[in-house]
Amino acid sequence: MTSAAPPAPATRAVLPPAGRRMAFGHLMLAEWTKIRSVRSTIWTLLLFVVLTVGFTLLFTFLTVSNWTGPHAAARDASVIRNPVGFILGAGIGLGQLTICVLGALLITTEYSTGVIRASLLAVPKRLPMLAAKVVVFAILLAIVAEIVVFACFFIGSSILHSKVPVSLTDRDVLRAVIGAGLYLTVLGLFALAIGSVIRHTAGAITTVIGVVLVLPILTGLLPGSWGAHINAYLPEQAGSLVYGARRASGQLLSAWQGFGVFCLWTAVLLAIGAYLLYRRDA
């Protein structure tokens, strides 16, 4: 493959000077290369699209075809009360798990494969690397998630149309659809933040899914109003308000307040992750 002869003069390429500061745009480009160059991220993102769209189709179709079924009355009532929340929740309920996995994997695989050392040798100040990763992932997710949730809405609303007509121009509908994409974007960052704190893939994914899926069920069992309060401020419970999945009377937070609480959770966790990245030995 190579000769044992002395190598050709290594390099007289014209390279940028060593003294010029790194540009954030370059770091973002590098993070994009990292994301697109491994199959697991591409496949997970693809799975997100398939699951979300697929389950939107499935649930809306089943709902419409069982519209006069024996159990229909109560469920139909909730669909009529909140059609956009129903359509979006149908796909996101499961699709969001892939976003959790993707966000956690994005950082934990750097640790499991040792790439983190290469990354930190290139960016020894560390925090710009994490910032670039967060920004690139947020942009990518926002684009993909918004496309997916709009697609879900149009598919779901066209199926549901014969029973419950719903349009983007209806009150709060546009907010809910855009909000669904934003929720998924922040959820990805939330998982990324937990991944950067925990650093191990299995532990991070378990934690994220535990917080998103299991914790609301457990706190839901808590009696009285303080149980309801804790429940309302949980990341997933608060965040999902923005796509109008729930609109119970006596709701403690408005849609955007809930989203704000979710963003706050994510920001705090990212700050902890950033601090630990800065402090810990890699």
Next chain:
Amino acid sequence: MIEARDLTKRYGDKLAVDHLSFTVEPGRVTGFLGPNGAGKSTTMRLILALDHPNSGTATINGRRYADLARPLRTVGALLEARAMHPGRSAYNHLLFLAQTQGLPASRVDQVLDLVGLREVARKRTGGYSLGMGQRVGIAVAMLGDPQVLLLDEPVNGLDPEGILWIRNLMKHLAAEGRTVFVSSHLMNEMAVTADHLIVIGRGKLIADCSTQEFIERSSDKYVLVRSPDAARLADLIAAEGGKAAPREDAGREDQVREATAGHAGPGAAPALGVTGLDAARIGEIAAANRIVLHELTPQLASLEEAYMELTAESSEYGAGGGPAANTGPAASLAAQPPVTATQERAE
């Protein structure tokens, strides 16, 4: 130039690096030598700001690594552990690193050519052999055309051809005026590669000198004398100011030579190890006193043996025998002259 000043790193209650100070000069290959667990990799990680020292500083060309504006343009590093995603191609691994520094993608192809991996570069690194992975690591180190190189056990996993290739590369880079700092736990590997040695054990500095000086200083020079009249010869040697000690281990130590020379059978004459007099003078004394000699051989302990003795007390996982480890493979090398850099270069 790399400067470590009073570097200390503690993991729990274990002191991995213990107030270590040294300077690595440009224009030569500096070997970083020590037994496994001596703290070589930790020291390199401290220099590269991957780990935070408990005290002390490490600078490269006068600046801390974390303060370098574009670190890969100044420093290239090959770490011992693999640092690649098995699902990512070597090309993309190099590409994202190049992008962080604002290097053109054409630079990636250049370093791939340098290490001879151009054809397989688009394949995922999970399928690479240890040697190929090591070459990707070298390509990463060379990516920014750096003035300073830190290579942690670079010959690991390479075949003989690859080892020769990397030796030549390191010498070539040093000859260009770059700083080359390369760690190894193999003394003989360092003897043929390094111009200068920094030896550590248990995180402490043991030696910091030229390779030649290290060989001379630590080699145990003596003359092996075999004579049926060893006791009388020993007295005469003592009278001349020399020092003669019976070498009980000589029979075992010299098994290799016995097998080839075939003159020292089971009933071999007693052996003496003589220091303070050279072989010529011992021969003259013997001749003047009509003493029969069966053997008169100047001995130079092998570099590997000297190194093992030097680091024996500091070796973390030693067999507990200290210098008595003479029975190991090093002992059979003892009769051979040390491998020197000049010999190797002449090959």
